[in-house]
Amino acid sequence: MHPPRTNPSRTALITGATQGLGRGIALALAARGDTVLLHGRDRARLDAVAQEIRTVAPQATVRTYLADLADLDQVRAFARQVRAAEPRLDALVNNAVAGGGSDPLRRELSAQGHELRFAVNHLAPYVLIRALLPLLTASAPARVVNVASMGQEALDLDDLMLEQEYEGLRAYCRSKLALIMATFELAAELDGTGVTVNTLHPAHLMDTAGVRAYGLTPAVPVEEGVRPTVRLVVDPELATVTGRYFDRFTDTRAHEQAYDTEVRRKLMARTEAWVGGFVGVG
Structure with missing residues (x-):
């Protein structure tokens, strides 16, 4: 049994923190005085958000980590850097998305x-969680929050990589359902360790670069997704x-x-089988 936290400050790692929802989550946690660990794949944007947080939330501590989650070698190296540099990790928010x-x-x-x-939205978060588990468990109680979507489509076990009839939104929806399934499996495995694993649909059609890139019209500001996501952390x-x-x-219930x-x-x-060579603490 892990006792309740007495110190409200926490250390939280947010992937995809250079824009959109990730940036909003980082700003919200920093405003609470937390230590925020920002992940991004673009050094200039990463440094810009870090500076923004230091300006608007000077009481917060900010550190940055650079990695491309489309490369599992970089995901594993990223996790090694976090384990080597951070004394604790109270929350991991897997927000980065393709x-x-x-x-x-x-x-x-x-x-x-x-x-x-499938690689960025499912495999990379899974590898990152696995590789950071020693730090999360040592910091327990700790929380993992996987940002999913209400856009979910049934997986075809014979074509998980969607080599047939490919379409980007279909691939996205299948990858998010895979992430939800991994959330359920990891939560059951980690039950009793003090590390919780949950997932959510933060908001519908937020005003993000990804929504606009696909040609969709944003329906709500990013802040609408920040609040429910931060709630799962704090x-x-x-x-x-x-x-x-x-x-x-x-x-509620995800896809059946x-x-x-x-x-x-x-x-x-x-x-x-796909990530076995990349998972672990080595």
Whole structure:
């Protein structure tokens, strides 16, 4: 049993923190006086957000980490850097995303040859969680928040990388369902360790670069997604809640396939096979 936190300050790592929802989450946590660890793949944008946070929230501590999550070698190196530099990690927010793309019929690949959306939205968060588990467990109680989407489409176990009938939004929706399934599996595995794992749809069609790139019209400001995501990081009433999918603030059900334990087992077996050489503390 892990005691409740007595110090309200925490150290939180946010992936994809240089724009959109990730930047908003980082700003909100920094305003609380937390230590925020910003991840991005562009050094100039990463430094700009870090400076912005230092200006508007001088009481917060900010550190930055550079990595391209489309390369699992970089994901693992990123995790090693965090473990070496950070004395604790109270929260990990997997927010970085590959959206539907500006050319949705063009199937892109990651550095390891995986379909890009599946790699960035599912494989990279899974590798990062696995590699940071020693630090998260040592810091318990700790929380993992996986930013998913209400856009979910059933996985085809015979074509997880969508080599047939490819379309970017379809790939995105399948990758987000895979992330939700991994959330449920990890939450069950980590039950009792003091590390909770939850996932959410933060808001519908936020005003982000990814939404606009696909050609969709934003419906709500980014702030609408920041509040429910930050709640999963900080709300004391959720301290022991794990393995749940939230639609904004509502604990609800994800796509029905997410509750098919046989599909989840097969997905995770394939996931482990794909990333096995990248997972671990080495």
